[in-house]
Structures are given as C-alpha cells and as structure tokens.
Amino acid sequence: MYYQVADYPFEIITPPNINCRELLPWFAHFECEAPYAPPLLFRFNATKTILPSPERVLLEQTENDMGNVSVWQTPEGFCIETGIIGSGYRHTMTTRHDFRHIEATIQWDDPYISQMLSSMIRIAFSQAILREDGISIHASAVLYKKKAYFFLGKSGTGKSTHASLWTQHIPGTELINDDNPTLRIIEGKGAYIYGTPWSGKTPCYKNVCYPLGGITRLQQATANTYTKLNEWDAFVQIMPSCAVIKQNIALYTNLCDKLVWISENIVVGLLRCLPDREAAITSLRAMTQEYKEINNP
16 A cells, blocks of 8 residues: 655555554545655565564653553664563564664554554654655644644643634634644745644544744743744753654654754744633744734633
8 A cells, every 4th residue: 555644655465364444543634646756765575574683772761641562673684573561562663773674563453453553654654754854743733824733741731722722712723733843944945834643643644735923832831921932942942843763863863853954943832821712822822923813801
C-alpha cells in the first residue's frame, strides 16, 4: 500500500493475509497510487523476521498512552521496539540511520495491532522527514483565516483544551490535527502545516496544508499572559516537542537548522494561561494582532 502524508510518499508492505485498509482505516484519506515522483520517503517492510543485533546499545525508553518504546543503537543504525505495557506483545523495526528502508517484525495477533502498526509508521515517518524539509511536532493545530497555529506543551498542559477553546470561541476556526501535525519549511515559500493520520485520542485525520501563522507554548497559570519569545528562547521552547533521535547526529543537526529558521521567521510565544475563553483570545491577539473581530461575550 502507498500513502502520502505532507506530500511525502511512502510504502507499507505487509504479508498477503494482512489488509492495511482494515487495520488502518484512518489512513484512508492519505492513500495514493504508486508514485513516480518524488521518490519514496521510505519503505516499511513488515514481511520478515528480524533478529536483534547482539551489539545493540539501549539509547532511551519512553512510556505514554501509546505504549512503551525502546530505542537501541546498532552498528548499522537503529532498532526500535514498541508494545502496550503489560500486553506481552513486542514489535520491532530496524533501519539504517537515514530511515529509508525499515524492516519490521510484527506480532499480528496482538489485540492492539492497529495502534502499534500506526505508531511504528509514525516513528519511521517522523525521523525520515528530518532528512528532507519536515518536522513531526507533538502539538495541536488549528486553522484560522487560512493560516495554521500550533499549540505546544508538556503532556497534560492543555494543548487539546486550548485548541477546543479556539474552535468554540473564535468564529471560523477548525481543528487540523490534535497530536502530531507535520511542519515543512519549503524553500522560497515558507513554513506550512499538514494534517496527518496521527491525531492522538481525537479522530481528526485531515489531508490538508496551510501556511504557518504562529506557535504558542502553553503553561498552566492563574492568569492569562502572553510573552513573545526571542530567537534563542523560541528555539528552546519548540525543541522538546519535536520528534528526533538525538543520537542520530545528521538528522538532529537538520532539525536544529530548521528550528533556527522558524525562531527567526515565525511568531513564537509563551502563554501562561487558564483553560478559559480569554486564554484563546489572548493567544489569538498575540499571534495575529487582531482585536476588533473578536467581541466580548
């Protein structure tokens, strides 16, 4: 099966008895024909059994509502294992440093197989786009007047809540993605936000693209105040939300170069806020300089 996310085409190869459309129905809007150009971003081959390298070294382990992920360094590149905590199932993929060719060993009888397969493809995608002009960002993104706006923050900060405050209280606003939108810096055009098939707990899988209008990092507080960040502070506030294996020097360097451009060219701010209407209006005004069009209730 071929898919195209953020205009990056990639291929997913599964055994003959595995139907990707049934396992990943939310990928439907991103399905495409075999591309002739541009070349594939990566090929994800899930038809083989891969034995872990005895020389692998553990780099990091993370846990979230998507399960447990372990990243290992190998002489050839990386080995990544994932699975739902306590399920007894583990899935493995290996790749060279550039994430062009991924070989995956999948336990297809896992009751969480759809979630796990989607998560593995997301990991491969998030690293592969770094060698191009893209970044996968853990954020909520909304559309307002033909521009996209990002909300960043630690888990539990209220990214989804703030996005919903925009859609509730700012006329004409709609959700683009609620967990993992893609940002691309296109030479000669600027920064663009794309919807993806990874939207966390909110089923928002839109194959859309809009110019980036601004980025806000959220921090819970007892009052609503917005601080515009300088270039260095903007860089520091965006970095934690970007998907990257930091030990992959080439891809990490590419990410840093992109964040420098963003911090120099895009409005980035820190919003200390409450989960209320005024917080949404405060961030809107700071990023768009609009006052008259948002009336008091």
